[in-house]
Amino acid sequence: MSDILMAYGYSTIVSSTRLGNEIIGLIQECLTNDNEQLQAIAVVGISKLMLSKMLRDKYVLKELVSLYFDNDTASNLVLRQCLSYFLPVFCHSSFENQTLMQEIFLPTLIELLKKYKNVDKNDNAVPPLQIAQQLVDWTDPFKVVKLEQTEETIDYGSHAELAISVIKELFSETDKNIRKLLCQILNKFRIDESAGVVRFKKLTFLVGNLKSKRPLMDSVARNALNKFENALLSYFDDAPDALDDNELEQLKEIVEFVEHLEELPSRALRSRASIL
Numbered sequence: 001m002s003d004i005l006m007a008y009g010y011s012t013i014v015s016s017t018r019l020g021n022e023i024i025g026l027i028q029e030c031l032t033n034d035n036e037q038l039q040a041i042a043v044v045g046i047s048k049l050m051l052s053k054m055l056r057d058k059y060v061l062k063e064l065v066s067l068y069f070d071n072d073t074a075s076n077l078v079l080r081q082c083l084s085y086f087l088p089v090f091c092h093s094s095f096e097n098q099t100l101m102q103e104i105f106l107p108t109l110i111e112l113l114k115k116y117k118n119v120d121k122n123d124n125a126v127p128p129l130q131i132a133q134q135l136v137d138w139t140d141p142f143k144v145v146k147l148e149q150t151e152e153t154i155d156y157g158s159h160a161e162l163a164i165s166v167i168k169e170l171f172s173e174t175d176k177n178i179r180k181l182l183c184q185i186l187n188k189f190r191i192d193e194s195a196g197v198v199r200f201k202k203l204t205f206l207v208g209n210l211k212s213k214r215p216l217m218d219s220v221a222r223n224a225l226n227k228f229e230n231a232l233l234s235y236f237d238d239a240p241d242a243l244d245d246n247e248l249e250q251l252k253e254i255v256e257f258v259e260h261l262e263e264l265p266s267r268a269l270r271s272r273a274s275i276l
Contacts (some may be wrong), residue, residue, distance in 0.1 A: 012043075018208050027042065027060060028044060028059070028060060028063060030042035031043065031060075031063050031064070031067065032063070034215075036075070036079070037078075039067075039073075039076065039079060040076055040078035040079040040082070042081060042084050043064065043067065043078075043082050045081045046060060046064065047083070047085075047086040048062070049084055050086075050090060050097075051086065051089065051090060051093075053094075053097075056100065057102050058100050059120055060101050061090075061100055061101065061104060062104045062107070062108050064083060064086070064087070065087065065101075065108050065135075066108065066111070066112065067079065067083065067102070067129055068083040068084070068087060069112055069126050071119055071124070071125045071126075072114065074124065078124040081273075087231070088138060091138040091139065091143075091144075091211075092099070092144055092145055093144075093145060093146065093153070094145045095141060095144045095151065095152050095153070095154045096152065098138070098139060098141065098144055098158075099158070101135075101138050101139050101164075102158060104160060105135055105139055105162055106162070106165050106166065106169060108135065109132060109135055110169070110173075110178070112128075112131050113128050113131075113177075113178050113181065113249075114175075114178075116128050116131075117177075123167075128177075128181050129181060129184065129185075132181060132184070132185045132188070133185070133188055134190045136162075136185060136189060139158070139159065139162060140159065141154050141155060141156045141157075141158050141159065142190055142203045143157060146162070155193075156194035156195075157191070157192075157194040157195030157196055157199055159189040159190050159191050159195070160189070160191045160195035160199040160200070160202075160203065161199070162189060163186055163189050163191060163203060163228075164184050164199070164202055164203060164206065164254075166185065166186060167186070167203065167206040167207060167210060168206065168216065168257060169182060169256075170182055170183070170210055170216075170260075171258075171261055172208060172211070176199070176217065176218055176221075179216060179218065179221055179230065180218050180220055180221040180224075183216065183220075183221040183222075183224040183228070184220070184221075185223045186224065187194075187224060187227055187228050187231070191203075191231075191232075193235065197247075198250050198251070199245055200232060200235050200236075200244045201247060202254050203232050204229070204232050204233065205251065205254060205255075206226065206254060206258070207225065207229045207232065208222070208229075209258045210225070211225070211229075213258070213261070214261075215260045240258060264272055
C-alpha cells in the first residue's frame with residue numbers, strides 16, 4: 001500500500017477514493033498488529049511517506065515514537081533499525097517536521113513514563129531519563145540542517161516553548177518520579193537569547209509560581225529546578241524588569257493559567273493530574 005501511495009501520491013489516492021478517510025486508520029492498525037513482519041513493513045512504508053512529506057500526522061508520529069521505545073519491539077530488528085534512522089533524520093532535516101515532534105513531545109513523554117512504571121526493569125527497558133534526552137535531542141532546533149535551496153525559517157527559541165509546557169505540567173502532575181524527571185529535563189533544553197525576552201519572562205514567572213504554589217518535595221527535583229531558574233536569571237543582568245503593557249498582554253495566557261490553578265481545590269488538581 002505504501003508503494004502505491006508513494007507512486008501516485010498520498011493526496012491523490014485519498015481524494016480519489018471514498019475510503020480515503022480510512023487510510024490513516026488502516027495505517028495505524030498495521031502499526032499495532034501483533035505480526036512483527038507486518039508491523040515492520042508498515043513502519044518502513046510510513047517512514048518513507050513521512051520523509052517524502054506525503055504524510056503528516058502527529059498521531060502516526062506519536063505511534064512511531066512509542067514503538068521505538070516499546071520493550072515489546074526489542075526483538076523486531078527491522079522495525080528498530082528503520083526507526084533509529086527515520087526519527088533523527090525526520091526531525092533534523094526540516095523544522096516543519098521538527099515542529100510536529102515538538103507538538104507530541106510532552107504527551108508522548110508522559111505516556112512513556114507512566115508505561116515504564118509497569119514494565120519489568122529486568123527486561124532491558126529504556127530508562128526514563130534516556131527516553132527524555134532522546135526526545136529533547138529530536139526537538140533541538142539547532143540540529144536542524146538548513147539547506148540553501150529552502151527558505152524555511154527556524155525558530156531557535158522553540159525549546160523555550162517546550163520548557164513552558166513542561167513547567168505547566170508540573171503544576172498538576174502528582175507522581176514524584178515524573179515530577180523529578182520533568183525538572184531534570186528542563187536543564188537539557190537549549191535555551192539562549194534566541195528565545196526572546198517574553199519567553200524568558202514567561203519561564204521565570206512560571207518557575208516562581210511553581211516554587212511558591214506547588215513546591216517540590218524531592219531534593220533532586222528542587223535542585224534541578226533551582227539550577228534551571230538560575231540559568232534563566234543569568235539572562236538578565238540582575239533581576240528581570242517589570243512587565244510592560246505589551247508583555248503583559250503576551251503573558252496573559254500564562255497569568256490566567258496560574259490564576260485558574262489557584263481557584264482549583266487540591267482534590268480537583270489531583271483528579272486533573274490523573275486524567276492527563
